[in-house]
Amino acid sequence: MNITTNLEKLKKVISLAEKITGKNNDLPILSSLLLETEKGLLKISATNLELGIILKIGAKIEKNGKIAVPAKIINNFINNFNFINKIQLKSDEKFLNISSNNNKTKIKIISNDDFPIIPQTKKEFLFKIKADILREIINKLNISVSNQDTRLEFTGVNIIFKDNYLELASTDSFRLSKIIIDLNNKEKGSNYKEIIEKKETLIIPFNTLLEINRIIDNNCKEIEFITDQNQIFIKFDNDILLTSRLINGKYPDYSQIIPQKFNTKVNIDKNSLLQAIRLALVFNNKGELNLKIDNKKNQLIINSQEQEIGENKTILEADIQGDNQDIVFNSKYLLDGISVVDSDIVNLKIIDSDKPIIITESNNKKNNFEYILMPIKK
Amino acid sequence: MGIFKSKNQQKLNKEDLWKAVLGEIESTVSEAQFVTWFKGTSIIKIENHIAFINVAHGFAKEWLENKFNGQILKALNKYHPEIKNIQCLIDSSKKNITTTKKIDAVVAPKNNSKQATHKNDFFVNYDKNNNLFLNHNFSNLNPRYTFENFIIGENNQLAHAACLSVTENLGTTYNPLFIYGGVGLGKTHLLQAVGNKILENNSLEKKVYYTSSEDFTNEIITSIQNKTIENVKNKYKQVDLLIIDDIQFISGKEITQDIFFHIFNFLYQINKQIIISSDRSPKNISVLEERLRSRFEGGMIVDISLPDLETRIAILKSKIEEKNFFLKDNLIEYIAQNIQSNIRELEGILNKIIAISQLKKINPNLDFIKSILKENINNQKKKGITHKHIIKVLADFYGINENDFFTKTRKKRIAFPRQIGMYLMKTELNASFPWIGDFFGGRDHSTAIHGYEKIKQQLQDDEKLQDDLNYIKDLLYSKK
Missing domain, CATH: 1.10.8.60 (Helicase, Ruva Protein; domain 3)
Known part of the structure; x- marks a missing residue:
């Protein structure tokens, strides 16, 4: 192989690819990147057998070729290599040679016979999501996703397909994030109808979403999702293809636990509420706080106490409709939900002290976010 | 049984073929490679000269189809020359996942939140006072137990058939269904399989609740303390299928029996299914209220015996x-x-x-x-049981004095337990007849032989005695 390409672009793709290599694996080939020329482009592939990625960048190709190099080495090297804008990659039988005026580098090539074939698909996209929407929702889903693989389905994000929207949810069984993404007709593939009819759902590993988030850059406008035989293919408009396994399993029917009727509705300033919760966190080792609603005085009171430490109480003005309330929450869970809210005013919808409460945004139009949290029973 | 076997036979053929192929390939690739690409693979079917192979993920599909296809085909052709091609399908069966509990969703963190976030067995030991879950189909079932992985033999055929029939006609055909049999024979498996099946078919409409009578008792006790007994009753009254495991532990607990009776009656009257298991038949559960006993006997009673x-x-x-x-x-x-x-x-x-x-x-x-x-x-x-231990358990069981065994009396009330004693000393301790005779108040060895033979004979057709003896053995080996 003998090619010349843009250094900055190469840096970016190599570091993206390096993230998806296998570590500590019995198959050493997984810790390498596969570099090959294809139709006038440089194609870089990496996989850890959970995820696979194929990235392509433009290059001036003198001689075609296909080599595998240790991912970590080439990533560390390229990212610190700043001598020139255009970089030449030239391989012989044993080494990948990179040189500039004052620097000569040889990286040992690994046999690429065993490099896995990254699955691809010929199918059409199932749905598309705008890059900026995807970026926005990832944090909101992140807070509720479980990181324990005792229940594999909880480590992913569940997608339910509806006529004009997608419903995404993540839960660790203590709280649940639910997001609605509207789809227009252009954003639905021709097979979208079929999946609604079959009532199919998908569980995408959360790691895959994190990877998507990492890949999205300013040039990226729209992301295509394609499903094929228990795999999902994610196509970016900057010539990147990500392949991931889907999680096998049945997601719990969470629709049943989302309350519809409430006794109390509260509108409150997000930042002052956050501050009150952070203060309360200091004064309870168990991480619990007490939230009281006083509808006469239109006050929301947060307090926490610990005999050994002391106590803390914050009284906030709030817009309150409905009954008084007195509820105990896990402070961190409450904090998580409120901190991802994307508006200045937070809405709380409450039934009573042992039913789930719902936290929503006040400008709840963009992506219909709901955070459902169980209180701690007294 | 017949159908069951022949199915297995057919499966074995495909399995053996694939085993042979794997054997051949294993010798040519590294262990890591073999595990990565071939773990969990199997032949699904052979159709139109194509062997369909089940693989774990897309990478394995690509690899087997593109790199190993020649080798696999060659190995297959040794046994099945008609196969011309292979095709891989990615395993999408849900059963491979260890945790596919279909129900529950958001639950309250326990009071100690640190603990709660670290502990996932929370799903199993959920807060029982929390009737929210029941409203949302929290069933307490272990999804591992299904009909598919239950092995049917003569010993459990009837029980299996009864359970299957219950899944089809919930609350109408066999209600209540009472299953009894010794420990470790598959009662819990069957019970849970019914629950899982119901949930699988109508997870939204039907509420299933599984509990052991011990948990049930604890729940009652806590609710009495918290004065929430009405909540517990209401919770149970909402279910479509109530499964109570090991009901024998309810014996002697009067308040629990009373509350259970009310729940039972309520559910029974509105044709909700109840399934109960026990280690002995309703007749033999001591200290069980008569009204409960007669209700248990009013439904279908099936037993699971030792597998052949x-x-x-x-x-x-x-x-x-x-x-x-x-x-x-x-x-x-x-x-x-x-x-x-x-x-x-x-x-x-x-x-x-x-x-x-x-x-x-x-x-x-x-x-x-x-x-x-x-x-x-x-x-x-040799769990350390001795002749003394046998005497003690028998005296307890038959409600007689330990010393009675050694007296000369021939009253049936004493003589019969004595004969059981002789039988057990022979079977469990392998003692000699002269020793046994001597032990029971200096009797002749022929008396011991007679006692042993009599019980052995009677055991063959007296079901009550079989039950009793099994229970006595349980007592012998469980409690020291």
Whole structure:
């Protein structure tokens, strides 16, 4: 192989690819990147057998070729290599040679016979999501996703397909994030109808979403999702293809636990509420706080106490409709939900002290976010 | 049984073929490669000269179809020359996942939140006072137990059929369904399989709740303390299928029985299904209120007895397959012949064999199996029970004085337990007849022989005695 390409672009793709290599694996080939020329482009592939990625960048190709190099080495090297804008990659039988005026580098090539074939698909996209929407929702889903693989389905994000929207949810069984993404007709593939009819759902590993988030850059406008035989293919408009396994399993029917009727509705300033919760966190080792609603005085009171430490109480003005309330929450869970809210005013919808409460945004139009949290029973 | 076997036969053929192929490939690739690409693969079907192979993920599909296709095809053709091509399908079966509990969703963190976030067995030991879950189909079931992995033999055919029929006609045909049998024979498996099946078919409409009578009792006790007994009652009254395991532990607990009676009556009257299991028949549960007993007897009562040899072999084979292990048929048969008492013990022995053989990296042979079984059988017999212990348990069970055994009296009330004693000393302690005779107040050895023979004879057709004796043995070996 003998090619010349843009250094900055190469840096970016190599570091993206390096993230998806296998570590500590019995198959050493997984810790390498596969570099090959294809139709006038440089194609870089990496996989850890959970995820696979194929990235392509433009290059001036003198001689075609296909080599595998240790991912970590080439990533560390390229990212610190700043001598020139255009970089030449030239391989012989044993080494990948990179040189500039004052620097000569040889990286040992690994046999690429065993490099896995990254699955691809010929199918059409199932749905598309705008890059900026995807970026926005990832944090909101992140807070509720479980990181324990005792229940594999909880480590992913569940997608339910509806006529004009997608419903995404993540839960660790203590709280649940639910997001609605509207789809227009252009954003639905021709097979979208079929999946609604079959009532199919998908569980995408959360790691895959994190990877998507990492890949999205300013040039990226729209992301295509394609499903094929228990795999999902994610196509970016900057010539990147990500392949991931889907999680096998049945997601719990969470629709049943989302309350519809409430006794109390509260509108409150997000930042002052956050501050009150952070203060309360200091004064309870168990991480619990007490939230009281006083509808006469239109006050929301947060307090926490610990005999050994002391106590803390914050009284906030709030817009309150409905009954008084007195509820105990896990402070961190409450904090998580409120901190991802994307508006200045937070809405709380409450039934009573042992039913789930719902936290929503006040400008709840963009992506219909709901955070459902169980209180701690007294 | 017939259908069951022939299905298995057909499956074996495909399996053997694939085993042969894997054997051949294994020798040509590295272990890591083999595990990565071939783990969990199998032949699904052979159709139109194409062998369809089940693989774990897309990468394996690409690899097998593009890199190993020649090698696989060559190996396949040795046995099935008609196969012209292979095609891989990615495994999308949900059953491979260890946790597919279909229900529950958001639950309250426990009071100690640090603990709550670290502990996932929370799903199992959920807060029982929280009736929110019941409203949302929280069933307490373990999804591992299904009808598919239940092995049917003569010993449990009827129970299995009754359970299946219940899943089809919930609350109408056999209500209540009462299943009894010794420990480790699969009662819980069947019970849970019914629940899982119902949830699988109508997870949204039907509420299923599984509990053991012990948990039930604890729940009642807590609710009495918290004065929330009405909530508990209401919670149970909402279910469509109530499964209570090991009901015998309810015996003697009056308030629990009373509350259970109310729940039972309520559900029964509105045709909700109730399934109950116990280690003995309703007749033999001591200290059970008569009104409950008669209600249990009013439905369908089926028993699960000890599995016969063929069933034990089938069970072993399925467990071995489940654990991805291999044992020769003669070894399996040897184990099945020697472990007769219960299925849990069979599984225990198998686990031990697998663990030791993997630890020591040896291929199990007959001597190895024998040595493990020997240990186990010895352990079991000599659990430290003595003739004194037998006397004590019998005296308790029959409500007589320990000294009565050694008197000259021939009253039936004493003589019969004495004969049981003689029988047990022979079977469990392997004592000699002269010794037994002498032990029971200086009797002749022929008296001991007579006692033993009489019980043995009676056991053959007296079901009540069989039940009693099983229970006595349980007592003997469980409580020291």
